[in-house]
Amino acid sequence: MARNDGRMALSFVVDPVLSSALRDEVVQLWVDVTNAGGAVGFVGPVTVDEVRPVAEAAFAGVESGIDRLVVGLDDGRVVALLFVVDNRFGLKAHWRVLKRVMVLPGSQGLGYGAALMRQAADVGRALGLDGLQVTVRDGHGLDGFYRKVGYREVGRVPGALRIGPGDDRDELFMWLDLR
Numbered sequence: 001m002a003r004n005d006g007r008m009a010l011s012f013v014v015d016p017v018l019s020s021a022l023r024d025e026v027v028q029l030w031v032d033v034t035n036a037g038g039a040v041g042f043v044g045p046v047t048v049d050e051v052r053p054v055a056e057a058a059f060a061g062v063e064s065g066i067d068r069l070v071v072g073l074d075d076g077r078v079v080a081l082l083f084v085v086d087n088r089f090g091l092k093a094h095w096r097v098l099k100r101v102m103v104l105p106g107s108q109g110l111g112y113g114a115a116l117m118r119q120a121a122d123v124g125r126a127l128g129l130d131g132l133q134v135t136v137r138d139g140h141g142l143d144g145f146y147r148k149v150g151y152r153e154v155g156r157v158p159g160a161l162r163i164g165p166g167d168d169r170d171e172l173f174m175w176l177d178l179r
């Protein structure tokens with residue numbers, strides 16, 4: 001796949017200051033990714049007002065110090081992000097779940113997603129985790145992306161996600177071992 005110079009400009013920040021401007025930027029990115037068909041917790045079309053409460057709950061987890069937020073910046077603009085979410089369960093304290101893995105629609109296919117996932121693995125190692133899990137909506141070919149960055153399918157719940165009437169999708173569990 002073609003790489004362009006934009007890839008070179010990508011830089012990452014872990015747990016950025018959650019200013020109101022950054023929150024607005026993240027919510028808008030989340031809306032744009034969803035409305036372009038992305039599988040990040042909603043079925044499009046969605047509005048800022050629908051995404052904001054879900055985003056604010058995710059920000060609260062980061063602000064409390066339990067979860068982590070990784071943002072990828074291109075020329076100062078947020079073009080990629082994910083949350084590293086604690087299981088909030090003592091028996092699962094040695095691994096975490098990546099949620100809302102997303103790249104700005106116009107910036108997809110440039111290697112940003114792979115770079116974001118490498119950054120998440122670095123965060124996981126720095127936290128001393130044994131592994132990272134990601135939950136994937138079947139039917140988008142997304143498992144192909146996660147396989148490319150080292151994850152393997154470890155489970156599947158048939159029809160777990162009701163996208164719409166008559167459109168149930170499997171939920172895949174994919175895992176990256178960090179040990």
Ligand SMILES: CC(C)(COP(=O)(O)OP(=O)(O)OC[C@H]1O[C@@H](n2cnc3c(N)ncnc32)[C@H](O)[C@@H]1OP(=O)(O)O)[C@@H](O)C(=O)NCCC(=O)NCCS
Nearest residue numbers: 001038039102103108109110111112113114141144145148
């Ligand atoms: C999934 C997503 C994060 C990938 O980011 P990206 O920047 O487009 O991916 P990259 O350019 O880094 O691709 C890395 C590799 O994965 C492959 N890949 C990317 N998307 C893929 C897909 N949907 N199916 C199969 N392979 C894919 C690329 O071809 C590339 O392979 P290569 O190294 O052989 O060239 C991005 O497309 C996205 O934000 N999608 C919408 C949101 C979403 O659905 N997120 C998933 C939540 S579970």
